[in-house]
Amino acid sequence: MTMYAALLRGINVSGHKRVPMAELRTLLTELGHGDVRTHLQSGNAVFSSPSDDENLLAAELERAIEKRFGFPVPCLVRDGAYLAAVAAACPFPAAELEGRQLHVTYFGQPVDAARFERIEAADHLPEEFRLGDRALYLYAPDGLGRSRLADALSRPSLAPGITATSRNWNTVLKLVELTAAGEATHPGAGA
CATH class of the missing domain: 3.30.70 (Alpha-Beta Plaits)
Incomplete structure (x- = not known):
């Protein structure tokens, strides 16, 4: 398992594109990811996945967000080592x-x-x-x-x-910390 951060662009700003973090955690869990956590209300989530394809993970999350919330949200997914x-x-x-x-x-x-x-x-x-x-x-x-x-x-x-x-x-440092903490709970993660 590899720890990733999902970086959502432009949500929860001045009441626009509202994505509650509890619902984002639920959505990531429904997509089959583990160790799901969010940080702040500005679109930062961490999760574990056996996938090694950041672009695929981002595309899946974008589709799921648009289906659930009714609007597109560009997403980037980066692993803890990159962060x-x-x-x-x-x-x-x-x-x-x-x-x-x-x-x-x-x-x-x-x-x-x-x-x-x-x-x-x-x-x-x-x-x-x-x-x-x-x-x-x-x-x-x-x-x-x-x-x-x-x-x-x-x-x-x-x-x-x-x-x-x-x-x-x-936030940069917090995402590094959260993805590293997740890696520690999964010995050999990302290897």
Whole structure:
């Protein structure tokens, strides 16, 4: 069994696309997953599965959510090892920053750095971003809500047709912790 995190995009924001976490847990259990837990109300769930196909797991979850709730919700599924690797590869001094100052945007597929060349980094200082493995790290010292760089990075033209969803650093670390804790309950999981 491998531990995964499901990252749902754009739910429970200002009363739109409401997906209660208890119902999401039930749905994941009905799909045959174990060790199901959720974190916060913003679409973070962890679960175990014998599958090794993240894209298949995400597609199944998307279909099930649309059938149950009546609206589409883009989902990304990533295993615990990937989440830990993304956290470990952070190019910013995460331990010195507040969780609201650092964010990771997870992409559904690799994104070419050339897509971001037209963003003038100097125009957004002290805010900065770096690309990683299907992830973008954003340092926004005044938080995401006031970030001009976040607005520039979120333009659909930069990653057309690619599912993307962001989490603050506190959530990034919590998902690493939750998927690692699940791995510990399943010796040899993910092997």
